[in-house]
Amino acid sequence: MKKVYIETYGCQMNVYDSEIVKSVLGKSGYELTDSEAEADIVLLNTCSVRENANRKVYNRIHQIKQRRNDERVMIGILGCMATNFRKQLLENPKLPIDFIAGPDSYKRLPQLISEVSANGADGKNFDVTLSEFETYSDVYPTQSSGVNAWVAVMRGCDNFCTFCVVPYTRGRERSRSPENVVDEVKRLADQGFRQVTLLGQNVNSYNYEGKDFAYLLQKVSEVQGIERIRFTSPHPKDFPRNLLQVIAENPRVCKQIHLPLQAGNDRILEMMNRTYTQKEYLELVDEIRGLIPNIVLTTDIIVGFPTETDEEFEDTVKVMEQVVFDSAFIFKYSERPHTIAQRKFPDDVPDAVKTERIVRLNELQKTHSYQKNEAHIGEIHEVLIEQETTKKSPDEFQGRNDGNKIVIFPRGDYRKGQFVHVRITEVTAHVLRGEVVEVLSK
Ligand code: SAH
Ligand code: SF4
Ligand code: F3S
Helix, strand or coil: CCEEEEEECCCHHHHHHHHHHHHHHHHCCCEECCCHHHCCEEEEEECCCCHHHHHHHHHHHHHHHHHCCCCCCEEEEEEHHHHHCHHHHHHCCCCCCCEEECCCCHHHHHHHHHHHHHHCCCCCEEECCCCCCCCCCCCCCCCCCCCEEEEECEECCCCCCCCCCHHHHHCCCEECCHHHHHHHHHHHHHCCCCEEEEECCCHHHCEECCEEHHHHHHHHHCCCCCCEEEEECCCHHHCCHHHHHHHHHCCCECCEEECCCECCCHHHHHHCCCCCCHHHHHHHHHHHHHHCCCCEEEEEEEECCCCCCHHHHHHHHHHHHHHCCCEEEEEECCCCCCCHHHHHCCCCCCHHHHHHHHHHHHHHHHHHHHHHHHCCCCCEEEEEEEECCCCCCCCEEEEECCCCCEEEEECCCCCCCCEEEEEEEEECCCEEEEEEEEECCC
């Protein structure tokens, strides 16, 4: 029996897909292993959203081959580089890879692998076609036991933000049926999961025969055993009111929204094709906070988009200061092949300027995160326990509160998967600390 090892890069969608791949290959008689050293087939499920993500993968391919020079190891490239970099991958004779499969081709993997085995070492086999329909609704991903499970509710993206490669790597947007999603969530509940996070590139545009994302959230929240539901990401351009209402009123839907801002300046937002203005974004934040006052808001920001001036960058600072996010992922603009920005706008902001801007925003965000966390001192938070140790200490437990913030507290007579009430006593910009005041029975 051939042994397969899979390594995952990029976002949660890729993590989810890796479980689909394991499920497909497991059914076809492959054995899965956690050890690269003993694998006959090494799969790299790749990301291509920024240049450094690509670089990591090229380095890994050479590493794997070098270490196993004398043995036959098959290397397959999956995921977003498979579609967006297929030419480079296929045509570079120095790259020791055997096959390539894009995000919509995973059901064909057993066939691709056996074709490579039959043909020997020459030639690279590939299937990178993107599908309008594939949602893997007939494949349930393997999920090892845990507390939180990810569930893809849609695939692809039709937004074409000009900087972004995802519409090219993952193709057109398509939604899974609510029944199919609910079935998967029921299985997860039976396996002991307490929380699910619904995934899509833009969940607001979820649509299955007229059923929208608010409907889906409501249905998922009715599954017995799942106590918490999160989702990522919504797009600020079209946040429906009925979705806000479900978040506000449904106790199982966590009061946390990841709302990618990208930039604070209207000219840059327009060049990015984000289709909202600074004013509209700020109004949406006000509306959200009006309905759900304790909402935790997080965001993504890009600095140094082509032609962004110092003054325009200050608009991003201004929006951050006005909103005060609980946390933010901040990135330097990275030009991606095939995107609209790559074709139309030269990457003209010097790297030193991007660095200056990212350092400034990271510092600003750190003070905001601390400020937000400090306000929690003295509060009692409901925490879902995720780990019975922490990185720093075997005598501490770790979990997350409703807002998805990490909460650390001393070891006690509790278990992973249980809910406890924790009084917050100390904070940093990254974590909350406290003591358990009550064990909850749910
Ligand atoms: N669909 C998600 C985003 C997926 S990519 C959404 O719209 O929320 C995650 C983040 O990576 C984006 O929000 C953006 O901030 C960042 N990103 C995407 N392309 C990038 C690029 N070319 N350069 C730098 N950051 C980028
Ligand atoms: Fe990329 Fe925009 Fe789609 Fe998000 S919404 S995946 S940033 S194109
Ligand atoms: Fe995800 Fe990276 Fe693809 S962020 S969608 S794995 S390009």
